[in-house]
Amino acid sequence: xxxxxxxxxxxxxxxxxxxxxxxxxxxxxxxxxxxxxxxxxxxxxxxxxxxxxxxxxxxxxxxxxxxxxxxxxxxxxxxxxxxxxxxxxxxxxxxxxxxxxxxxxxxxxxxxxxxxxxxxxxxxxxxxxxxxxxxxxxxxxxxxxxxxxxxxxxxxxxxxxxxxxxxxxxxxxxxxxxxxxxxxxxxxxxxxxxxxxxxxxxxxxxxxxxxxxxxxxxxxxxxxxxxxxxxxxxxxxxxxxxxxxxx
Numbered sequence: 001x002x003x004x005x006x007x008x009x010x011x012x013x014x015x016x017x018x019x020x021x022x023x024x025x026x027x028x029x030x031x032x033x034x035x036x037x038x039x040x041x042x043x044x045x046x047x048x049x050x051x052x053x054x055x056x057x058x059x060x061x062x063x064x065x066x067x068x069x070x071x072x073x074x075x076x077x078x079x080x081x082x083x084x085x086x087x088x089x090x091x092x093x094x095x096x097x098x099x100x101x102x103x104x105x106x107x108x109x110x111x112x113x114x115x116x117x118x119x120x121x122x123x124x125x126x127x128x129x130x131x132x133x134x135x136x137x138x139x140x141x142x143x144x145x146x147x148x149x150x151x152x153x154x155x156x157x158x159x160x161x162x163x164x165x166x167x168x169x170x171x172x173x174x175x176x177x178x179x180x181x182x183x184x185x186x187x188x189x190x191x192x193x194x195x196x197x198x199x200x201x202x203x204x205x206x207x208x209x210x211x212x213x214x215x216x217x218x219x220x221x222x223x224x225x226x227x228x229x230x231x232x233x234x235x236x237x238x239x240x241x242x243x244x245x246x247x
Contacts, residue, residue: 010205066216075185082156083195098152143181191240
């Protein structure tokens with residue numbers, strides 16, 4: 001029965017999702033070209049809020065748990081597990097005061113209204129996962145940028161999303177580069193649960209009634225052995241992930 005309902009609700013959600021993409025693309029363009037970075041950032045914040053609310057059509061609910069006071073006057077590196085694209089908007093919205101920039105695959109930089117524009121003009125970086133040299137160069141630029149401007153970077157060290165919810169081993173190169181280029185940053189681990197359920201049937205239909213949680217762990221200073229620090233971050237994130245395909 002759930003899947004039947006999903007077949008009915010997914011086209012409705014897709015219609016409004018696409019409408020939001022089309023509406024906010026010119027809004028972003030006007031904000032960026034006539035009013036600058038701050039106005040563009042505000043438009044992107046509300047773009048992501050609208051996308052987040054659009055998911056309610058599918059019965060999706062979110063909880064963002066952050067008991068920690070994260071400063072806004074220094075760079076932040078948010079490190080998270082990755083289950084689906086449906087966690088990007090809630091991360092962008094709830095972390096908005098930190099001006100989050102994403103490490104994204106280059107395929108997202110072309111042809112997607114609003115999304116591609118923001119990735120190309122909002123400070124995020126697009127990497128070619130088949131070209132290690134290019135990826136290292138772009139991530140280095142992002143680290144330098146957040147260090148200089150006290151922004152934040154969001155990185156998913158698993159490399160690709162987990163289709164089952166179970167955490168994949170970290171690919172540590174990108175995170176090491178960010179740490180090297182932004183040595184004054186705080187590392188903030190985030191555990192995400194339930195996002196994979198939005199794709200439990202594949203690309204169509206979307207899963208319905210998903211409950212997605214984003215749990216922010218205690219911020220960590222960059223000190224000591226970097227490999228040990230990253231291993232600790234990975235262990236903390238993995239310990240907070242409990243929603244697997246076997247659920």
